[in-house]
Amino acid sequence: MTTVDRSKIASLEDAIAEHVHSGDVVSIEGFTHAIPVAAGHEIIRQGLTDLTLVRMTADIIADQLVAAGCVSTLVSSFIGNSSAGSLGELRRRIERADPAPLEFVEYTHHSMVCRYLAGAQRLPFYPLRSITGSDLPSVNPDYRQVESPFPGPDGTREKIYVVPPINPDVTVIHAQRSDRLGNIQMWGLTGIQAEAAFAADRVIVTVEEIVDDDIVRGDPNRTILPSHAVDAVVPVPMGAHPSFAQGYYDRDNAFYLEWAHISADHERLIAWLQEWVIEAQDHFGYLDKLGSARIDGLAVGRAESTPVDYGRRIPR
Incomplete structure (x- = not known):
């Protein structure tokens, strides 16, 4: 074999x-x-x-x-x-x-995280709030706004920034x-x-x-x-x-x-x-x-983690 x-x-x-x-x-x-x-x-x-x-x-x-x-x-x-x-x-x-x-x-850091998340999930973009009010969209045109397909509590559809996948x-x-x-x-x-x-x-x-x-x-x-x-x-x-x-x-x-x-x-x-x-x-x-x-000189001391008992099924 x-x-x-x-x-x-x-x-x-x-x-x-x-x-x-x-x-x-x-x-x-x-x-x-x-x-x-x-x-x-x-x-x-x-x-x-x-x-x-x-x-x-x-x-x-x-x-x-x-x-x-x-x-x-x-x-x-x-x-x-x-x-x-x-x-x-x-x-x-x-x-x-x-x-x-x-x-x-x-x-931004968070934008890069969102781009990786979109890339890993094979999504076309990923939404984020954190750059709202900043001037980054003026220097990076890949920050774009889309309208939410879902209305909020007041019935309006929010516009939110998105970034492309990596x-x-x-x-x-x-x-x-x-x-x-x-x-x-x-x-x-x-x-x-x-x-x-x-x-x-x-x-x-x-x-x-x-x-x-x-x-x-x-x-x-x-x-x-x-x-x-x-x-x-x-x-x-x-x-x-x-x-x-x-x-x-x-x-x-x-x-x-x-x-x-x-x-x-x-x-x-x-x-x-x-x-x-x-x-x-x-x-x-x-x-x-x-x-x-x-x-x-870069050696580190030991700091062992406590072992974990994962358990397993006992054959009957």
């Missing part, structure tokens, strides 16, 4: 080469926590271009992808270096078209663990990752580790994505650095402070990408450059 190998484990190089192409709409999500930085570096190494980058919080990895020439359009609700400073490349591109222009499409060609996220089949488990700050994945045509998930199938089955409530929603799962230890992975390593706050100075100068930023991304050759080369002392 032939056994079918249903494993979705892939190398980072192969996953990016197969599922991310120049010209794609690429969602890279992770809200402060579990940002798939290593995957972004691999996109840079493979020289992909003309990407539309969709990211709720455009941060260091967005700065790097833009500086590397990978991104022509940025769709985001926030631009900043996570309380540590500015993003020099994004500011140069948006404010002065220096050294080249970058198309920037701005939404349906990326590919979504890339990071999580703590997966089984070999691609059932993805995550805890801590989860953000909009699941919705961003369900909205996409293809999904790549980098994880800290691959675990036995029984571990995933034994703790099903941590599964944020089922196997059928995932195209490739990639074991990438410390794949979120300099962000953090709850229970695995802490946020590298020093790196964020350093980045404010690195990105302030375009030539210095390009030199950093050459040394730390291109010449490092892969993520493990990047970790070697970080060094064991810096990595050990």
Whole structure:
């Protein structure tokens, strides 16, 4: 009898080469926590271009992808270096078209959530109230008003703002663990990752580790994505650095402070990408450059969760 190998484990190089192409709409999500930085570096190494980058919080990895020439359009609700400073490349591109222009499409955080929800549910739009009275519709024509098909208590039909769906060609996220089949488990700050994945045509998930199938089955409530929603799962230890992975390593706050100075100068930023991304050759080369002392300094103590008894039917 032939056994079918249903494993979705892939190398980072192969996953990016197969599922991310120049010209794609690429969602890279992770809200402060579990940002798939290593995957972004691999996109840079493979020289992909003309990407539309969709990211709720455009941060260091967005700065790097833009500086590397990978991104022509940025769709985001926030631009900043996570309380540590500015993003020099994004500011140069948006404010002065220096050294080249970058198309920037701005939404609010909640608007981006609504767009992902619409995309995941395959809806044509999603309603929201939060921008009423703001000037965002004057700078983004995709905020539009529709009339409710249902009358209110006073008999009138309200006009409400709506936003279009996001349906990326590919979504890339990071999580703590997966089984070999691609059932993805995550805890801590989860953000909009699941919705961003369900909205996409293809999904790549980098994880800290691959675990036995029984571990995933034994703790099903941590599964944020089922196997059928995932195209490739990639074991990438410390794949979120300099962000953090709850229970695995802490946020590298020093790196964020350093980045404010690195990105302030375009030539210095390009030199950093050459040394730390291109010449490092892969993520493990990047970790070697970080060094064991810096990595050990990000270690976290154990904070075990109480086991849960799910119970099961007793055969009669």
